[in-house]
Amino acid sequence: MLLARQGFEVTLLERSRFPRYHIGESLLPSLLPLLDLLGARKAVERRGFVRKTGAYYDWGGQEWALRFGGLGRTAQYSFQVVRSEFDHALLEHARDQGVKVHEEVAVRTVGFRDGRATDAVWSSDQGERGVTRFRHLVDASGRAGLLSARQLRTRRFHDAFRNVAAWGYWRGAAPVETAPEGAICLFSLPDDGWFWAIPLHDGTLSVGLVTDKHSFTATRKALGSTEALYADRLRRCPALARLLARADRVSPLRVESDYSYVADRFCGPGWFLTGDAACFLDPLLSTGVHLAMYSGMLAAASIAAIQREEVAEDEAAAFYQGAYRHAYERLLILVGAFYDLHQGRNAHFRRAQTLSHRDQRPLRLHESFLHIISGVEDLHDAQDDTVTRLFTALREPIEGHAEVGLGGHGASLMTPWPTAPGQAVAGLRLVVEPRLGLSSTGN
Numbered sequence: 001m002l003l004a005r006q007g008f009e010v011t012l013l014e015r016s017r018f019p020r021y022h023i024g025e026s027l028l029p030s031l032l033p034l035l036d037l038l039g040a041r042k043a044v045e046r047r048g049f050v051r052k053t054g055a056y057y058d059w060g061g062q063e064w065a066l067r068f069g070g071l072g073r074t075a076q077y078s079f080q081v082v083r084s085e086f087d088h089a090l091l092e093h094a095r096d097q098g099v100k101v102h103e104e105v106a107v108r109t110v111g112f113r114d115g116r117a118t119d120a121v122w123s124s125d126q127g128e129r130g131v132t133r134f135r136h137l138v139d140a141s142g143r144a145g146l147l148s149a150r151q152l153r154t155r156r157f158h159d160a161f162r163n164v165a166a167w168g169y170w171r172g173a174a175p176v177e178t179a180p181e182g183a184i185c186l187f188s189l190p191d192d193g194w195f196w197a198i199p200l201h202d203g204t205l206s207v208g209l210v211t212d213k214h215s216f217t218a219t220r221k222a223l224g225s226t227e228a229l230y231a232d233r234l235r236r237c238p239a240l241a242r243l244l245a246r247a248d249r250v251s252p253l254r255v256e257s258d259y260s261y262v263a264d265r266f267c268g269p270g271w272f273l274t275g276d277a278a279c280f281l282d283p284l285l286s287t288g289v290h291l292a293m294y295s296g297m298l299a300a301a302s303i304a305a306i307q308r309e310e311v312a313e314d315e316a317a318a319f320y321q322g323a324y325r326h327a328y329e330r331l332l333i334l335v336g337a338f339y340d341l342h343q344g345r346n347a348h349f350r351r352a353q354t355l356s357h358r359d360q361r362p363l364r365l366h367e368s369f370l371h372i373i374s375g376v377e378d379l380h381d382a383q384d385d386t387v388t389r390l391f392t393a394l395r396e397p398i399e400g401h402a403e404v405g406l407g408g409h410g411a412s413l414m415t416p417w418p419t420a421p422g423q424a425v426a427g428l429r430l431v432v433e434p435r436l437g438l439s440s441t442g443n
């Protein structure tokens, strides 16, 4: 959309026909400035989604509510969306902005010549086959991971956050009286795992269980079915069970593993990975759609700047890789820190949510961490960047500040756009006005 709005020719090949089901319903306030940049805020508001004004946590024996009101003028709220409708609204808006959208067309392979991506070989549900040539490819194929998982095989799973989710939709649930209006509610379980509860505008409540893969497999085997496991975990969560006491589940359960992963490289000559195609983070803090849309913006800015010959391709690639990785890693740290607050009795669960040394090695966690907590002076001198130490430090500023918590769903999840010279990445900064692009820090 962003490239089409600037007059570039954009072709979008989508395997499904929209509207199609998708998980990922609770969105962060960081969405609003992005929707404004896309000119899509009205198209989304028109759908009448639940306005999410905060988050409520019943977590590790503590309870707190976070209200988005304090996040500045542009981001006072977000939405809880039925993804089939939200995604459809954006696809239609893309068409309106001049993107050539082809649905039920799946890309089979990406062709490379002399190391540069040059074309996409596709086939349609109607049996057609074809090749689309391009200057730049944005692989936004999600967890399917056209390039990273299938072709280049650069996807690497983290040792931590190997979780499985099981969820369904309920009608007739009671609200959490103390939660902000339209809030996502998160409930940690006494032993392992947690539930989300997300109110949707169709009158249903999305209720999902997330638990580590070993516990999921063992309990399902012991109890005989996913249904029995889900019911058992609900019984162990009396606060949520009370809300559902008079409610009926009106959908079958869906199950998906949500192991976290990251690709070794986010871009290369002629190609960019965005969203889940590049990396995936445990859904604990509802960061998926934010990362997908944020990386889409960074990729569009990079491509526009390359095409207009304002920057060299390798410079833009260094910017994209650095800026997107930084956004991902800072959220990775926050998710880890949040799990660290989980005081469940199952030691294995806590260990399974802790970033291992193998996870940490390729990450610049220390640098990312300093960005998150910038303002906490004494940490600037800390040389030891073990995750344990970082998590311990991360908790300190919030002890006794229940309103802010760990910044979960709040200010810390607002990835700062690298627009100021001081935030430059690889010597470049993002420019959004008067047109999207990149600029060397001096300009």
Ligand SMILES: Cc1cc2nc3c(=O)[nH]c(=O)nc-3n(C[C@H](O)[C@H](O)[C@H](O)COP(=O)(O)OP(=O)(O)OC[C@H]3O[C@@H](n4cnc5c(N)ncnc54)[C@H](O)[C@@H]3O)c2cc1C
Pocket: 013, 014, 015, 016, 022, 023, 024, 025, 026, 027, 028, 105, 106, 107, 108, 140, 141, 142, 143, 144, 145, 146, 165, 256, 257, 258, 274, 275, 276, 277, 283, 286, 287, 288, 289, 290, 292
């Ligand atoms: C259990 C669970 C709960 C979650 N909860 C949340 C939440 O509350 N909030 C949140 O923000 N995120 C959440 N997420 C994450 C969220 O679902 C994703 O991060 C987000 O949808 C990523 O967007 P994307 O555009 O990268 O990929 P997708 O939304 O998956 O889009 C990829 C698209 O590419 C198409 N495609 C795939 N392969 C091809 C191909 N070969 N050719 C053509 N088209 C192709 C697919 O059909 C699809 O439409 C959750 C995830 C899980 C697993």
